[in-house]
Amino acid sequence: AQKQAYSVAGHIHGKASINNGYLGTSVLKLFDSTVATVGMNEKKLDMAGMKYNFVYIIPSDRVSLMPGVKPIHLKVLFHGVTGRILGAQAIGEGLVEKRIDVIATAMKFHAVIDDLKDLELAYAPHYGIPKDPVNIAGYVGGNVLSGELKQVPVTAVRDLVEANAFIIDVREENEHAQGRLLNAVNIPLTQFRDRLSDIPKDEDVYLHCRSGQRSYYMIRVLQSLGYDRVYNIAGGFLGICRYEYFKDVMEQRKAIVDRYG
Known part of the structure; x- marks a missing residue:
C-alpha cells in the first residue's frame, strides 16, 4: 500500500514512476x-x-x-x-x-x-x-x-514408510528412543563406519537426523565410499513431526512415528 501510494503521489505531481511488481x-x-x-x-x-x-x-x-x-x-x-x-x-x-x-x-x-x-x-x-x-x-x-545432494521432502516420508523403504536414523540411541519413525534403522553418525555392512548399496537409502545436518555429513562420507543411492530427508525428524502431526490431527490417520518430536 505504501509503494502504491508513493506511485500515485508521484503521478499526481508529474513524477515518472515504474511499477516493478x-x-x-x-x-x-x-x-x-x-x-x-x-x-x-x-x-x-x-x-x-x-x-x-x-x-x-x-x-x-x-x-x-x-x-x-x-x-x-x-x-x-x-x-x-x-x-x-x-x-x-x-x-x-x-x-x-x-x-x-x-x-x-x-x-x-x-x-x-x-x-x-x-x-x-x-x-x-x-x-x-x-x-x-x-x-x-x-x-x-x-x-x-x-546434484551433489539428493533429497526428499517430508511430504514423501509416509509413502516411504508404508513402502518399507530403507530409512536410517543417524541420531544417537537416546534420541532415537525418545521418538522415531516406525521402520527406521538406528545407525548413529558416531557408529556408522563400524556398521557399513548394514547399509545396502543396491537400493535407495534415506537418511534423517534431528534437523538434517548430521544426515548430510553421513551422506557425504557414504558418497565418498561409493554409495550413490543415498537421499537426505530434508527437515529431519523435526520437520517430519511438524508435518505429520498436523496431517494426523486433521485427517485422523495413524501416525508413522511412535512419538512426535
Whole structure:
C-alpha cells in the first residue's frame, strides 16, 4: 500500500514512476511463533507448472549457549535450472522475520540460491550464528542445484514408510528412543563406519537426523565410499513431526512415528 501510494503521489505531481511488481513480503504473529513469507510458495509454483527445487533447514536462531535460543524452520524455493530464488517461508519462536527480509532483498536484485552463502550478515551470539540460516540455505541449495545432494521432502516420508523403504536414523540411541519413525534403522553418525555392512548399496537409502545436518555429513562420507543411492530427508525428524502431526490431527490417520518430536 505504501509503494502504491508513493506511485500515485508521484503521478499526481508529474513524477515518472515504474511499477516493478511486488514480492508479497509479509509477517504475522501466531501465538508464540512468528510466520514470515516472501514470493512464491510451492502451491503457486505447482499451479504455474514451474520447475523448481527447495531447501528446508531447521537451524537455531542464535548460538546454542545463549538463553532463549529457538529453532527456525526455513524453506527457500528456487528455479530448478538457473537457481534464481523464487520464494521463501519461515516459522519459529525466534528471529524469523529478519531472515525473510534478507531473502526478500536478495530476490529484488535477482539473486540465485548460491548467492546466499556469500552474504555478509551481522553476527554476535545474541543475534545469530556464525553461518546465518540464510547462509546455510545458500550452501545447501548450491549442493542441491549441482546434484551433489539428493533429497526428499517430508511430504514423501509416509509413502516411504508404508513402502518399507530403507530409512536410517543417524541420531544417537537416546534420541532415537525418545521418538522415531516406525521402520527406521538406528545407525548413529558416531557408529556408522563400524556398521557399513548394514547399509545396502543396491537400493535407495534415506537418511534423517534431528534437523538434517548430521544426515548430510553421513551422506557425504557414504558418497565418498561409493554409495550413490543415498537421499537426505530434508527437515529431519523435526520437520517430519511438524508435518505429520498436523496431517494426523486433521485427517485422523495413524501416525508413522511412535512419538512426535
